[in-house]
Amino acid sequence: MVAMPRLMLLDTPSLYFRAFYGVPESVTAPDGTPVNAVRGLIDMIAMLVRQHSPGELVACADADWRPAFRVAAIPSYKAHRVAPGGGEEVPAALVPQVPVIERVLDAAGIARLGVPGYEADDVMGALAVGAPGGADVVTGDRDMFQLVDDSRPIRVLYTARGVKNLQVVDEAAVTARYGVPGRSYADFAVLRGDPSDGLPGVPGVGDKTAAALITRFGSLQALLAAVDGDGDLTSAQRARLSAARDYLRLAPAVVRVAAGLPLPALDPALPARPRDPAALDALAGRYGLTGPVGRLAEALAWPS
Numbered sequence: 001m002v003a004m005p006r007l008m009l010l011d012t013p014s015l016y017f018r019a020f021y022g023v024p025e026s027v028t029a030p031d032g033t034p035v036n037a038v039r040g041l042i043d044m045i046a047m048l049v050r051q052h053s054p055g056e057l058v059a060c061a062d063a064d065w066r067p068a069f070r071v072a073a074i075p076s077y078k079a080h081r082v083a084p085g086g087g088e089e090v091p092a093a094l095v096p097q098v099p100v101i102e103r104v105l106d107a108a109g110i111a112r113l114g115v116p117g118y119e120a121d122d123v124m125g126a127l128a129v130g131a132p133g134g135a136d137v138v139t140g141d142r143d144m145f146q147l148v149d150d151s152r153p154i155r156v157l158y159t160a161r162g163v164k165n166l167q168v169v170d171e172a173a174v175t176a177r178y179g180v181p182g183r184s185y186a187d188f189a190v191l192r193g194d195p196s197d198g199l200p201g202v203p204g205v206g207d208k209t210a211a212a213l214i215t216r217f218g219s220l221q222a223l224l225a226a227v228d229g230d231g232d233l234t235s236a237q238r239a240r241l242s243a244a245r246d247y248l249r250l251a252p253a254v255v256r257v258a259a260g261l262p263l264p265a266l267d268p269a270l271p272a273r274p275r276d277p278a279a280l281d282a283l284a285g286r287y288g289l290t291g292p293v294g295r296l297a298e299a300l301a302w303p304s
Helices: 012-022 036-052 068-073 097-108 120-129 142-147 171-178 182-192 207-217 220-228 235-243 245-250 277-287 290-299
Strands: 007-011 056-060 111-113 135-139 154-158 167-169
Touching: 007 012, 007 036, 007 120, 012 036, 012 097, 012 120, 036 056, 036 097, 036 290, 056 120, 097 111, 097 277, 097 290, 120 135, 120 142, 135 142, 142 154, 142 182, 167 171, 171 182, 182 207, 182 220, 207 220, 220 235, 220 245, 235 245, 277 290
Parallel strands: 007 056, 007 135, 056 111, 135 154
Antiparallel strands: 154 167
8 A cells, every 4th residue: 555645734934933033134145135034944944854754745824814703703812913004013124035935935846825814824734634644734833733633643843942953743742741632732722821822811720720621521612511510610710711701612713723724726746846947046046045945956856
């Protein structure tokens, strides 16, 4: 039986933000344009391909970094990241690099996908659960731990310590770190909250209490049923959960990835050669990317 190719999914915004802050802004194109994020991301992709040998690769994007359906449910969702003039607050030196990244990926032939109205998280979730050969999700976002499933298998390659020091997160790793399996991580995250996304959580419920409650009742839905019934809860827990009922009803739609979103046709195969060699050469020359593009070519085993 022929093994199905394993799919690698890149949380592209997470990676280019990490590259931007990890590579000095003094790294510029010949004309002085900052290209630290571009160079860093290309080198990250080359390293990931070399170290993990995926059979398929998709760079997932935020077509909407703060979707309306999430803001409608929890208005504080990512509100602290909104720029004064609207839109996402992004460093000025990074803004012009994002289109360059997209052009380089397109010229190289690396599949790139964003879906209108959804975040990269949702795209990764939909692609991961539909990947017949399993998937590796490369991200610095803990929310993606909800996708971890040894039976599929889906893992997270967690970048919190950098791409050179990836943490391979499977079900055992999620359980060891949080006390819940991957399939319960979203419910756990709803209870605990996440200030980085503007999710308040339930006041007085931290990591340990959230894990204990989800472990005891199995799911957020069962926990809420226990609040209304005779579940084994302390009076303080019952009061806190009752007070947060509206939040607990709405937050799951914010935290859980929309894995059922419609996906367009996509060819995730690793490119055997650049899709547009002339365009890639021109981009490499204009932006001083000859080294990173060469390392990517080597990792992808392109012909000389």
